[in-house]
Amino acid sequence: MNPIRKKRLTLIGMMVAGIGVAAWLALNAFDENLMFFFSPSEVVAGEAPTGHPFRVGGLVETGSVKRKPDGLTTAFTVTDNEANVTVEYTGILPDLFREGQGIVAMGQLNPEGTFIASEVLAKHDENYMPPEVAATLKTSHEEGVNKMQQQVQIQ
Incomplete structure (x- = not known):
């Protein structure tokens, strides 16, 4: 695998992980504040x-x-x-x-x-x-x- 492709793959992986963590934090905050x-x-x-x-x-x-x-x-x-x-x-x-x-x-x-x-x-x-x-x-x-x-x- 060439170095440019490796950098892109690492960057995409970090972005997906960041979006996943942000979504988890948002859903967790929503669940804590939910009042039925x-x-x-x-x-x-x-x-x-x-x-x-x-x-x-x-x-x-x-x-x-x-x-x-x-x-x-x-x-x-x-x-x-x-x-x-x-x-x-x-x-x-x-x-x-x-x-x-x-x-x-x-x-x-x-x-x-x-x-x-x-x-x-x-x-x-x-x-x-x-x-x-x-x-x-x-x-x-x-x-x-x-x-x-x-x-x-x-x-």
Whole structure:
């Protein structure tokens, strides 16, 4: 093999290796920052990852908001009208946060099954609901209607 061809082959090999390393770094960073959305039903069913942050969303259950004595920690229940997840958040909640309101919380589950939120987002006006929450609530509503229709047919 002549020296020019050897240099070109070495250069091409180094370029391919560099592109491969860059692609691996980009995919690794993407995987670390990826955050999935789960409904309370999926969390209760065990489909949510343990030890990895994710989002959970639904409606804040009426009568479930409890403030801890430290003044900053709040515990509440998020529901999709099928299952409930207890959420604990330390910090200042959004102004629009209230019972019966659609929210999305980001964080992870602790070993006891309580969702420890690092951030809580509430809807910003009367007509808005995060798309993931709206889809989850619609699906659980349709499943409930189907169950009722099946029960009526059995009777």
